[in-house]
Ligand code: ADP
């Protein structure tokens with residue numbers, strides 16, 4: 201190991217660099233554990249949720265180790281985001297991609313040892329020419345981002361990742377750091393094997409995203425519900441809608457209702473429109489993008505304040521990944537799901553088209569999602585248990601913890617509803633069944649003779665009001681499924697419920713939304729309206745526009761908050777603000793000091 205420096209940097213040195221370069225005072229979660237391994241030259245697989253600070257675990261060593269850290273990353277957009285943020289902190293970084301025109305300079309800088317970080321795509325990394333380039337320079341570390349792409353078990357397999365092993369093995373003395381946010385046990389062991397990382401190199405952080413508040417509620421009027429959410433959340437947000445048409449419509453309605461900038465994003469838009477809308481969103485401090493799930497991969501925007509689902513996501517995994525795009529900066533953020541019985545009905549209908557061997561798994565997937573939607577308990581607990589963790593019963597930061605719903609036994613009523621569906625021939629929707637049960641003999645009911653049935657008029661008073669939430673719950677859990685013509689058919693547990701072998705409980709949302717425990721304030725910790733804070737934001741906007749970067753690249757909100765409350769009056773005081781490292785102090789310190797003085 202003659203090529204290694206005789207003394208490797210250690211954790212105390214890393215802490216000093218953390219302060220100097222990034223302006224942060226302490227490591228988060230498992231960052232320290234990962235860094236200790238990387239600095240010791242040990243290969244590592246770090247599984248850390250979105251927002252946990254994965255990039256710091258190679259950017260920081262890159263500045264400390266002799267030589268360059270080569271980062272393999274699957275998306276050009278992500279690489280350029282990273283490049284921007286790294287450079288803003290004074291880290292010498294470059295990318296080698298098809299859209300870069302500074303190849304010559306990059307290669308020269310790399311060969312002469314001036315680069316801390318070099319980003320490349322996997323397809324380039326596996327070419328022989330690239331190996332020769334690495335031979336002519338000094339490589340300190342290989343970082344493989346989105347490492348689940350190497351595994352066929354992962355949700356995003358990329359054959360190019362399979363070719364990386366040859367490259368890594370050609371440099372056996374260079375440690376490897378694989379990073380991913382999502383990998384189940386199977387995928388994890390596959391990544392370790394595929395990238396040649398020892399089993400004890402696995403560092404696993406929990407899945408919890410404590411700053412995200414989960415709310416799951418029935419969709420009764422999505423435009424109003426989303427307008428209310430936007431009124432509470434002035435920051436950037438993503439709304440996921442299921443189809444292109446719904447994306448377009450919702451974007452238009454929300455823009456009209458809120459007066460805010462709301463743009464659509466889906467695969468049917470022209471590539472340049474898509475690119476522009478995405479760029480506008482990334483740069484914005486208050487824009488909302490309405491999108492299909494195609495949106496989000498490769499977006500690294502840290503200040504997304506809410507993610508809303510206008511219809512149920514495909515699975516708990518999808519939900520976790522999509523909501524995970526909120527609040528990467530650690531500030532409070534919201535995840536709001538609006539669901540309807542129809543979402544489950546459609547999804548369950550589609551099960552019949554799924555190939556036989558996959559059907560059971562798909563069923564389980566929907567049942568798990570229905571469990572999350574229908575739980576009267578802590579949402580976070582359901583999520584974390586789904587990922588194999590053992591969380592506390594209550595988190596204090598989800599709708600059910602903040603505002604516990606009522607749970608009612610509805611077994612008898614469920615039997616009545618299922619009987620009505622059965623006796624009317626399983627070909628009518630909820631509206632008709634409800635009329636039959638409550639004794640509302642309109643023309644259609646009479647024509648069919650449904651006013652003669654034993655179930656006619658057997659539900660009254662308070663129970664009538666529970667029929668709709670009950671029908672939703674039965675559709676969510678699959679005891680009722682709607683057929684192609686909208687008729688409700690018995691399925692799943694319906695028989696057991698009718699026979700009295702299974703109880704049905706339904707969750708009734710609290711009658712009126714009380715203000716939440718956190719003082720009923722909007723979720724943002726920003727002192728919105730404070731003249732100094734607003735002035736600092738204005739300055740940040742100007743500097744960002746001048747530099748052609750999104751405002752968060754200059755400073756995160758947390759840094760502006762600290763400036764507004766501490767009012768540093770000198771550069772040395774300013775250097776104590778979280779997020780103000782050496783480079784940013786030099787670049788922006790004076791301007792922000794001046795703004796503080798003047799306000
Ligand atoms: P990930 O890639 O894991 O989603 P990032 O690397 O993008 O996360 O980091 C998320 C955010 O957290 C970034 O804005 C980064 O500046 C911030 N961050 C990372 N490490 C720390 C730390 N130790 N203290 C404070 N903020 C941090």
Ligand code: ZN
Nearest residue numbers: 578595598601
């Ligand atoms: Zn909770």
